[in-house]
Amino acid sequence: MYQRMIFISSSRTHLKTNMMLLNSSANRLHLSLGNVSNYSSRKKYYDIVIAGGGMVGCAMACKLSKEAALSGMSILLLEGGPNRKEYDLFAKKNTLDKPYSNRVSAVSKSSVQLLQSIGAWQIIEDLGRNNAVKEMRIWNSGAGRSGGINNVLTFDNDNDLAYIVENDTILGALFKQINEEQNITVNYDTRVNQFNLPDSNRDLATVQVANGEISFETSLLIGSDGYGSKVRSAISGQQYIGWEYSQRAVVATLHIQSDEDDTYKGHVAWQKFAQLGPVALLPLDDKTCSLVWTTSYEEANRLAELSDNEFIDALNDSLSEEKESNNTSLLLADDAAHILAKVLNKYCQSNDENKQNKKIKSIPPIVVGLIKDSRASFPLGFGHACQYVGQRVALVGDAAHRIHPLAGQGVNLGFSDVTELSNQLNQSVLTGADIGDLNALLNYQTAAQRRNVPIMLGVDGIQKMYGSKNNLVPPAITTLIRNVGLTICQSASIVKKLLSDKASGLPV
Amino acid sequence: MNLIAKKTNISNSFFIFRTLTQNYVKETVNAHEVEHHSNMKEYWWNSNGPLNALHSFNPLRVSFIINGLTNMKKIETKNIGTRQSLENIKILDVGCGGGILTEALARIDGNVTGIDPSKELITIANDHSVILRNKNIIYFNESIEEHALSNTESYDAIVTSEVLEHVSNKYGFLTKCIDCLKPGGSLFVTTPNRTICSWLSVIVLGETLNFIPKGTHEWEKFICPHELQSILENNCECDTISINGLSYDPFTNRWSWTDSTDLSYALHAVKRI
Numbered sequence: 192m193y194q195r196m197i198f199i200s201s202s203r204t205h206l207k208t209n210m211m212l213l214n215s216s217a218n219r220l221h222l223s224l225g226n227v228s229n230y231s232s233r234k235k236y237y238d239i240v241i242a243g244g245g246m247v248g249c250a251m252a253c254k255l256s257k258e259a260a261l262s263g264m265s266i267l268l269l270e271g272g273p274n275r276k277e278y279d280l281f282a283k284k285n286t287l288d289k290p291y292s293n294r295v296s297a298v299s300k301s302s303v304q305l306l307q308s309i310g311a312w313q314i315i316e317d318l319g320r321n322n323a324v325k326e327m328r329i330w331n332s333g334a335g336r337s338g339g340i341n342n343v344l345t346f347d348n349d350n351d352l353a354y355i356v357e358n359d360t361i362l363g364a365l366f367k368q369i370n371e372e373q374n375i376t377v378n379y380d381t382r383v384n385q386f387n388l389p390d391s392n393r394d395l396a397t398v399q400v401a402n403g404e405i406s407f408e409t410s411l412l413i414g415s416d417g418y419g420s421k422v423r424s425a426i427s428g429q430q431y432i433g434w435e436y437s438q439r440a441v442v443a444t445l446h447i448q449s450d451e452d453d454t455y456k457g458h459v460a461w462q463k464f465a466q467l468g469p470v471a472l473l474p475l476d477d478k479t480c481s482l483v484w485t486t487s488y489e490e491a492n493r494l495a496e497l498s499d500n501e502f503i504d505a506l507n508d509s510l511s512e513e514k515e516s517n518n519t520s521l522l523l524a525d526d527a528a529h530i531l532a533k534v535l536n537k538y539c540q541s542n543d544e545n546k547q548n549k550k551i552k553s554i555p556p557i558v559v560g561l562i563k564d565s566r567a568s569f570p571l572g573f574g575h576a577c578q579y580v581g582q583r584v585a586l587v588g589d590a591a592h593r594i595h596p597l598a599g600q601g602v603n604l605g606f607s608d609v610t611e612l613s614n615q616l617n618q619s620v621l622t623g624a625d626i627g628d629l630n631a632l633l634n635y636q637t638a639a640q641r642r643n644v645p646i647m648l649g650v651d652g653i654q655k656m657y658g659s660k661n662n663l664v665p666p667a668i669t670t671l672i673r674n675v676g677l678t679i680c681q682s683a684s685i686v687k688k689l690l691s692d693k694a695s696g697l698p699v
Numbered sequence: 700m701n702l703i704a705k706k707t708n709i710s711n712s713f714f715i716f717r718t719l720t721q722n723y724v725k726e727t728v729n730a731h732e733v734e735h736h737s738n739m740k741e742y743w744w745n746s747n748g749p750l751n752a753l754h755s756f757n758p759l760r761v762s763f764i765i766n767g768l769t770n771m772k773k774i775e776t777k778n779i780g781t782r783q784s785l786e787n788i789k790i791l792d793v794g795c796g797g798g799i800l801t802e803a804l805a806r807i808d809g810n811v812t813g814i815d816p817s818k819e820l821i822t823i824a825n826d827h828s829v830i831l832r833n834k835n836i837i838y839f840n841e842s843i844e845e846h847a848l849s850n851t852e853s854y855d856a857i858v859t860s861e862v863l864e865h866v867s868n869k870y871g872f873l874t875k876c877i878d879c880l881k882p883g884g885s886l887f888v889t890t891p892n893r894t895i896c897s898w899l900s901v902i903v904l905g906e907t908l909n910f911i912p913k914g915t916h917e918w919e920k921f922i923c924p925h926e927l928q929s930i931l932e933n934n935c936e937c938d939t940i941s942i943n944g945l946s947y948d949p950f951t952n953r954w955s956w957t958d959s960t961d962l963s964y965a966l967h968a969v970k971r972i
Contacts (some may be wrong), residue, residue, distance in 0.1 A: 260782050391743040392746060393827050620782045623803030629746045630755050
């Protein structure tokens with residue numbers, strides 16, 4: 192009844208000794224059954240294919256190739272853009288006064304840890320293009336009378352809060368590391384036609400590339416192709432929650448004049464919640480700042496039309512206090528917040544009064560110049576994929592989640608995904624799991640979403656409360672709520688600590 | 700005191716009754732069990748399907764096997780903590796089914812043989828193993844008695860995971876397994892315990908709420924750790940190294956180690972030299 196079934200070959204001992212033969216004959220058996228889709232020689236196989244060579248995709252490739260348990264796995268990085276000269280870091284090193292790029296990131300401590308582990312941070316530090324943020328000053332627009340002085344929320348820390356680094360410096364450092372890794376292949380100028388994800392874990396994922404007839408097969412496809420991700424839409428049953436903020440971020444690189452006596456000169460990040468959206472100034476060095484000015488579409492278009500000098504004036508107007516308003520309710524709201532701040536300051540503030548006042552003098556900074564052609568703008572939105580993973584696929588970075596830049600968390604969430612996913616893959620290969628195993632990937636999804644979703648909702652909440660003009664609620668009430676919110680955060684050290692810990696990305 | 704004595708009496712007589720009835724079964728394989736499991740061939744490898752508990756069990760049982768073999772100094776030092784940890788180790792997976800565990804062991808370079816009495820499941824296993832490239836994996840459609848005839852003392856480790864609860868003649872099954880094991884080799888068993896707790900969770904909750912396909916388990920056939928231990932130590936010349944409790948959360952589909960063996964357990968025994 193239980194006769195020995197020999198499926199593959201008649202000679203059992205022969206098979207046991209020659210496993211190459213086993214596989215090839217198994218293939219043959221397979222082909223004879225009519226399943227020709229797999230393992231044909233026309234497709235090139237890589238263990239891992241990463242779609243999208245942005246900061247997160249590159250960090251993913253580096254991190255995976257550095258994992259000891261994954262050593263020897265072949266990684267293919269597909270990048271849509273060309274092999275750009277801008278990533279050549281020597282250009283930056285040789286000319287110290289090379290203008291800063293207008294796209295920068297606030298890199299949190301947990302992201303620094305990731306970049307350190309793949310050796311990219313050392314390169315950035317050697318170039319000296321990382322500037323520590325030692326203090327953050329956040330304030331709100333008011334009616335003008337109280338001068339906003341008592342409604343400043345400051346974060347400062349003995350350690351650095353974050354580092355401001357240009358995106359292309361980070362990319363350059365990552366590409367330098369990637370080029371040193373033997374097992375990473377980078378394909379530039381690659382347009383992907385189609386991602387085919389398998390229904391069963393017996394099959395591999397395939398990537399069809401537009402130019403030429405090449406297609407790739409992989410055990411695990413990682414989508415890091417930004418917020419319009421093609422990989423994301425290939426996941427079956429995917430639901431994506433997203434909306435546009437009907438705001439644009441205007442970026443530029445600025446020269447500023449700040450208080451000479453400031454202890455943290457050159458290391459202060461400013462953010463003002465203006466009526467139309469937050470304006471942030473991120474320090475690049477003593478005199479240079481990167482601007483992220485969130486504003487309405489109409490205003491962004493108007494600003495784009497202005498000459499450089501007019502733009503600087505508009506920005507200074509927006510940063511400094513508004514003229515005293517005639518609106519009685521607004522003034523009342525401002526006064527109420529002012530009184531509350533005084534009371535809270537008296538009873539809760541642990542810092543000594545003098546130190547507090549000294550800092551406040553330097554608000555707001557005065558913009559004196561603008562680097563030519565550094566102005567640009569881009570739309571803002573919110574988005575979250577319900578599924579970060581599928582059979583043989585995982586999403587990282589903006590492909591899985593897109594947030595408002597007001598807290599500077601976008602790229603940091605992406606880097607946390609990288610850490611999380613590589614830890615999970617490391618663990619799963621050690622226990623013999625397939626690298627694209629859905630159960631293992633689901634663990635990554637759980638861990639990543641548990642961390643990302645609260646931060647995303649928090650940032651979205653701040654955006655809703657501070658970052659936009661709301662026509663339903665009278666401006667007096669919003670002003671009051673905003674100011675009270677800031678005052679409470681400033682006074683209650685627990686809330687403040689919670690916020691800065693969350694922003695650092697390290698486990699609390 | 701009386702109550703306890705009475706309880707032990709009942710369970711003793713139950714055990715004697717079971718041993719008496721079961722010893723009449725010579726075959727270690729039940730035809731209806733094989734048929735039932737063969738019917739699962741459609742969704743065996745569907746990691747979201749009815750057998751997802753078996754899929755999510757892999758990380759724990761594989762690390763249990765790796766740790767057991769490391770403790771027995773079977774794993775070369777250079778391979779500890781790498782993805783080649785089972786290199787040059789010959790393993791027999793008895794009752795491999797579709798090969799969920801077998802493939803995992805082969806992927807970390809184990810030299811793995813899987814046997815199962817179900818022809819359909821071996822076909823599934825062979826078909827699926829194409830995904831592994833250049834790994835040492837081979838399947839045979841046979842029972843342990845048949846396999847033991849030509850493979851005496853030839854394996855470093857024998858794994859029988861979630862199988863023993865489907866076997867009537869446990870004594871015969873285990874002795875044949877141990878026959879295939881080299882002296883000093885390890886036997887790894889995972890199986891549910893026979894307790895009220897396991898009856899409630901496996902039969903009542905698991906099979907009525909469809910976490911497990913209906914009719915998969917017969918609670919009467921489950922074996923307690925002490926019974927298994929006594930067969931292995933008294934009849935099979937084995938020493939028990941460890942017995943660890945397992946628990947499963949069907950809602951998150953996660954297994955974890957616990958102190959209590961009430962629900963399910965993993966046992967590691969070593970054949971005396």
